[in-house]
Amino acid sequence: MSTRRPNDHHEDFTEFGFREIGGDSTQDKYLNGEISRRSPEFRRAFQQSTFREELVEMEGIVESLKRSPKTPDLCGSILDAVNERRPFVAPQGRRWISAWRMSAAAGLLLALGGVAVMQRMKPEVLDLTPSPRPLSTVVAAASETRVPISGSSVVGIVAERMTSQSAPAARRDATPLLGRTLAGLGVVRQVEVLPAENGWAGRQAGGIMPVTTELWDTVGAQWRLAGEGWAVARTGSEQHGAMVIPASGWKPGRIRLRPVEPMPGALDAASLVGPF
């Protein structure tokens, strides 16, 4: 028995084969939205009666496709099925959750309000940055502890004092910056970083130019210069002219600091250096 199926007269589908049979016909282009009714191509094709008939027929089919069949409301069954697999929180539980959220939000607001009030009434309590101290205090502290002013001892004091008195933020940093230590001194205006090739002895010989000179206000991340050289910090104050800090291998408590006499005019680093 020969049975003819509607599919039999169609070629086997391949994309290449399709292109050969004219998938880019005017009707396709129009139905795909690639050309409009006003395009010359469409107008030309529309003059042919077969084109018109086929188009009308096709548009009728498309229209009937767009008419959606009646859709049942599946919300209830879907939510029931979801509840079966992952049960929803009971209404009482939901109330507890919302109450808990409300109280947490209220607590947070209260805490923020308290901080704001505290900030206004007693700002020093919430101030986390170390307060600036003049170099004279440091020197005085060094004298009080009867440690000879020879580098490591003095700086040891500085570092200890800074660590114990400064804010927790400063303590958190495992490798505090040279600049941070200097910030504690408060009176430093300018800092020079010198190369370390020749060591301290070479620096003493003089004639080595600074790698960089920075105003105190601008020093920042580049002060992570441990191991790069010597730093000369100028205070510019009348009481204390400058101090010399070797940046190499600097760690809290190991930094070597030497306070020097006030220097009028330009700083001559070599003249500031004394034997440690």
Next chain:
Amino acid sequence: MLVRLHQRSLYTYLLRMSGRPDVAEDVTQEAFVRVLTNLDRFDPRFRFSTWLFTIGRRLYLNWCEKRRPASNTDAVGATGNESGRPEEGTARRELNVQAKDVLQRALMTLSFEQREVVVLFHQQDWPIWLIAEHLQMPEGTVKSHLHRGRRRLREAMSAIQNAPSETLQEAWL
């Protein structure tokens, strides 16, 4: 809200694909349950509807796969199923009995890909690029499926309208 917004489009898509309201309903429900229980996996860079349709389509294919008779693999080819989709033969046979409207019967003469592309484009109003992305095929292939699907749909419609139902049924089988 999410369900109300999308249930209609998914249901009608599945209904047109399967031709069976009960299947469309079951698969739609299951798709939404999967979506709602896995909302954390949704990638907001993509459209929600595309994600939902991907899940719905996969579930429908699974359903078709389960319904395929294990020993009757040759029947797929015998029904003239050019797409090679396993459900075509079964679905077509069932539809000849069950489908009432001409359009649905004509739709079921299309291959799976043709039907899907035609439904997504003309019923769901998806642009060609989105269909190509969704079905992971080049835009040219989508267009060719559209072309052939429309042509076959028109032919099937006129055949159904002109021929007595017994003759047609025989012809398809």
